[in-house]
Amino acid sequence: xxxxxxxxxxxxxxxxxxxxxxxxxxxxxxxxxxxxxxxxxxxxxxxxxxxxxxxxxxxxxxxxxxxxxxxxxxxxxxxxxxxxxxxxxxxxxxxxxxxxxxxxxxxxxxxxxxxxxxxxxxxxxxxxxxxxxxxxxxxxxxxxxxxxxxxxxxxxxxxxxxxxxxxxxxxxxxxxxxxxxxxxxxxxxxxxxxxxxxxxxxxxxxxxxxxxxxxxxxxxxxxxxxxxxxxxxxxxxxxxxxxxxxxxxxxxxxxxxxxxxxxxxxxxxxxxxxxxxxxxxxxxxxxxxxxxxxxxxxxxxxxxxxxxx
Numbered sequence: 001x002x003x004x005x006x007x008x009x010x011x012x013x014x015x016x017x018x019x020x021x022x023x024x025x026x027x028x029x030x031x032x033x034x035x036x037x038x039x040x041x042x043x044x045x046x047x048x049x050x051x052x053x054x055x056x057x058x059x060x061x062x063x064x065x066x067x068x069x070x071x072x073x074x075x076x077x078x079x080x081x082x083x084x085x086x087x088x089x090x091x092x093x094x095x096x097x098x099x100x101x102x103x104x105x106x107x108x109x110x111x112x113x114x115x116x117x118x119x120x121x122x123x124x125x126x127x128x129x130x131x132x133x134x135x136x137x138x139x140x141x142x143x144x145x146x147x148x149x150x151x152x153x154x155x156x157x158x159x160x161x162x163x164x165x166x167x168x169x170x171x172x173x174x175x176x177x178x179x180x181x182x183x184x185x186x187x188x189x190x191x192x193x194x195x196x197x198x199x200x201x202x203x204x205x206x207x208x209x210x211x212x213x214x215x216x217x218x219x220x221x222x223x224x225x226x227x228x229x230x231x232x233x234x235x236x237x238x239x240x241x242x243x244x245x246x247x248x249x250x251x252x253x254x255x256x257x258x259x260x261x262x263x264x265x266x267x268x269x270x271x272x273x274x275x276x277x278x279x280x281x282x283x284x285x286x287x288x289x290x291x292x293x294x295x296x297x298x299x300x301x302x303x304x305x306x307x308x309x
Contacts, residue, residue, distance in 0.1 A: 119188065120159025132156035132302070135188075137198075142185050144280075147177040150185065150200050151277045155284065156306035158299060161190045172200070180205070182230050185282075193296035194267065194288030196303060199230045201281045213253060214276040220244040220255040223274055223281075231257075231272045231285050233265030240264075249308055252277065256304065269293040271304045282309050 123133035136154040137145060144150040164187040168174065172183030182201035189195035203210075206226055207217045217223055221244065228236025243258035257272040264270060267287035274283045284307040286300040293300075 116162055116165070118160050118162060119157055123157070123159070125159075126156050129156065129302075131158070132306075133159050135186075137186065143171060143173040143176045144179075144183065144185060144200055149177055149179070149202075149278075150280050150282060151309050153185075153198065153282060153284075153307065153309045155196075155308070156303055157188055157196070158190065158193065158303075161188045161193070163188050164195070182227075182283075192292065194286060194292045194300055196284070196286045196300075198307075199227075199283040199285060201227065201230070201283065203276060203279045203281055206276075206281060211278060212276060214255055214274060214281070215253055217276060217281070220246065220257070223255055224257055224272070227272075227274060227281070227283055230283060231259065231264075231266065231270050232261050234263070247273075252309065254308075267292070269297070271300055273304050273307050275309055277309050 119135065120133050123135055126132040126134050133156070134154060135157050137150075137152050139145045139152075142150070145152065166184050166187055170184045172179050172185075175181075175183070179202055182199050182205070185198040185200050187195065187197040203212060203217075206212075206223070209216055214223065221238070221241070224231070224241060224244070225236065225238070228240075232240075240259045240261045241257060242260055245256045247254040247256055252275055254273050254275045257270075257274075259270040259272065260268065261270050262268050264287075266285065267289045269288045269290070269292075271286040272283060274281060276282075284304060286304050288296060288300060
């Protein structure tokens with residue numbers, strides 16, 4: 001196996017099996033590098049010291065003004081075993097090289113930062129309930145917080161949950177500080193318990209009154225009729241609403257909802273909590289499928305109750 005190599009060549013016209021190809025993300029209708037060609041020679045699994053083992057990545061684009069700098073960066077990851085590079089160094093260089101591909105093909109980072117580790121490893125425990133940790137959103141967490149369009153919010157979360165990445169187009173990064181449609185602030189999930197997300201909507205989408213409170217926008221049924229699709233991920237049917245309630249915390253009013261949504265993309269069970277502050281309506285959503293709901297509904301309700309802006 002030491003000298004065995006595999007060759008893969010991808011271009012715009014290449015048809016790739018999305019289920020099996022590591023580089024399926026390259027196959028899209030329009031890309032910034034329409035003239036791009038990527039070639040890859042994979043090393044054997046053991047990174048043999050054979051003089052024939054090598055990794056080469058090349059990008060060509062006649063219309064790309066940054067062609068030279070891209071090529072120079074990719075040349076840094078070319079490996080030639082004749083230079084006596086160690087196995088560990090090869091592995092490290094290979095990983096770094098593959099990490100460059102999305103940046104080259106898509107022209108930059110396409111997803112927001114997120115820590116894909118258990119939140120208990122970096123968030124402080126809750127003073128009121130040690131079985132949870134506290135997430136407090138700050139200006140470093142989302143584009144809208146940095147732009148001042150959303151006020152800082154917080155909620156409790158089990159320490160075993162992990163933060164999920166939010167696609168750049170869903171994060172509102174491209175439209176701040178003036179977004180016309182709702183965007184996703186943060187997402188967290190646990191395979192056994194469910195998932196949560198915070199969605200923010202421009203106030204102007206719901207009312208023409210500046211700095212309106214949630215009560216001034218309308219009653220709970222009117223608000224969820226406007227925001228329901230952002231709870232379910234597709235559509236909203238008033239018949240799916242099982243329960244509504246109103247909660248007051250100081251000067252802030254929250255609308256709370258319990259929904260049974262058998263056709264929702266987010267899950268067959270959804271809990272939601274909405275409030276308005278400044279120029280934004282903020283919506284907290286906790287979702288689960290039937291299996292998750294049977295064991296985690298108490299936890300999801302505790303997370304929902306803890307949310308505040």
